Amino acid sequence: MSTQTSGLAIETAGLVKTFGETRAVDGVDLAVPAGTVYGVLGPNGAGKTTTVKMLATLLRPDGGEAHVFGHDIVREADEVRGRVSLTGQYASVDEDLTGTENLVLLGRLLGHGKSAARVRAARLLEAFGLTEAAGKQVKHYSGGMRRRIDIAASILNTPDLLFLDEPTTGLDPRSRNQVWDIVRAVVAQGTTVLLTTQYLDEADQLASRIAVIDHGRVIAEGTKGELKASVGAGSVHLRLRDPDQRPLAADLLRRVLDAQVQDESDPVALTARLGAAASRDTAAEQAARALGELARAGVTVDNFSLGQPSLDEVFLALTGHDTHASGSGRSHDPKDEVAA
Numbered sequence: 001m002s003t004q005t006s007g008l009a010i011e012t013a014g015l016v017k018t019f020g021e022t023r024a025v026d027g028v029d030l031a032v033p034a035g036t037v038y039g040v041l042g043p044n045g046a047g048k049t050t051t052v053k054m055l056a057t058l059l060r061p062d063g064g065e066a067h068v069f070g071h072d073i074v075r076e077a078d079e080v081r082g083r084v085s086l087t088g089q090y091a092s093v094d095e096d097l098t099g100t101e102n103l104v105l106l107g108r109l110l111g112h113g114k115s116a117a118r119v120r121a122a123r124l125l126e127a128f129g130l131t132e133a134a135g136k137q138v139k140h141y142s143g144g145m146r147r148r149i150d151i152a153a154s155i156l157n158t159p160d161l162l163f164l165d166e167p168t169t170g171l172d173p174r175s176r177n178q179v180w181d182i183v184r185a186v187v188a189q190g191t192t193v194l195l196t197t198q199y200l201d202e203a204d205q206l207a208s209r210i211a212v213i214d215h216g217r218v219i220a221e222g223t224k225g226e227l228k229a230s231v232g233a234g235s236v237h238l239r240l241r242d243p244d245q246r247p248l249a250a251d252l253l254r255r256v257l258d259a260q261v262q263d264e265s266d267p268v269a270l271t272a273r274l275g276a277a278a279s280r281d282t283a284a285e286q287a288a289r290a291l292g293e294l295a296r297a298g299v300t301v302d303n304f305s306l307g308q309p310s311l312d313e314v315f316l317a318l319t320g321h322d323t324h325a326s327g328s329g330r331s332h333d334p335k336d337e338v339a340a
């Protein structure tokens with residue numbers, strides 16, 4: 001299998017990792033196109049880090065197989081290691097060194113000469129907005145600065161494939177945006193990024209394809225559009241002039257769109273969720289038809305918007321629970337206790 005023919009940065013088939021009775025990764029199939037951001041989305045304990053560690057050759061799989069740029073992750077682990085870089089959930093730079101010292105040291109370890117390492121470090125620190133903090137010990141960095149220096153460290157040598165394991169967990173919105181910009185810049189230079197996240201909007205912002213995993217299994221995979229389409233065509237949000245007309249409008253939307261209609265707390269607002277089955281017409285066509293019917297029925301619409309379903313809705317539709325409801329790890333299965 002060669003990258004040239006497959007165009008895949010990562011290809012896995014039936015990948016498994018067990019820890020005692022826990023099947024942390026339970027038969028994962030992935031096909032990650034080269035040159036893109038691929039999102040692996042799942043709640044706590046879904047198996048994201050375990051999958052990444054296997055692909056980065058830090059953990060040996062117990063079953064299945066995986067290739068990175070055509071190289072087997074077990075038999076050709078050295079080749080794989082030469083092409084990938086990992087920014088872990090738990091960062092790896094030295095707390096007692098400054099930003100510059102960390103990057104220069106790592107640069108030297110990667111074989112750069114002293115002055116080349118210094119130049120590269122300074123350039124990365126500047127690109128990541130860390131020039132002012134360059135001389136400070138990393139232990140005094142904020143969470144966002146810490147995450148940025150960690151990503152900087154992992155792209156000292158531009159890797160062909162970069163694993164980012166929950167790069168923005170715990171960051172404030174501004175720091176998240178900075179990390180997102182960095183990810184976009186890294187991909188623009190030709191690096192493939194596999195990004196794990198618990199944040200649906202993060203996958204939505206960055207990834208071109210997404211695998212949703214839960215309990216060690218891929219429960220859905222596709223482009224953002226495909227995933228969203230699988231739960232419906234979108235939502236129509238309306239604000240009416242007259243709250244008394246809301247029951248009439250709701251009734252009409254139900255009939256015309258075959259949609260689930262929900263009253264909002266604002267007495268003039270309502271939302272219609274367009275069903276997947278009803279989406280033979282585009283969402284826009286359905287919405288236009290609904291607006292026409294409302295006008296004919298004498299309902300005055302002051303404001304109207306059409307939104308795509310959020311990935312939150314996707315997760316809820318796929319798993320029956322939201323991303324935070326499955327808690328840490330799998331539900332307890334009594335038959336696990338029979339063994340041994």
Ligand SMILES: Nc1ncnc2c1ncn2[C@@H]1O[C@H](COP(=O)(O)OP(=O)(O)OP(=O)(O)O)[C@@H](O)[C@H]1O
Nearest residue numbers: 019022024043044045046047048049050051329330
């Ligand atoms: N070294 C280990 N020993 C025992 N169990 C482990 C080990 N590593 C992971 N697990 C278990 O495997 C499952 C998957 O863990 P993993 O860390 O891959 O999940 P995750 O999707 O990265 O979660 P999070 O979002 O919390 O980082 C969990 O049930 C976890 O408790």
Ligand SMILES: [Mg+2]
Nearest residue numbers: 048049050089
């Ligand atoms: Mg993890």
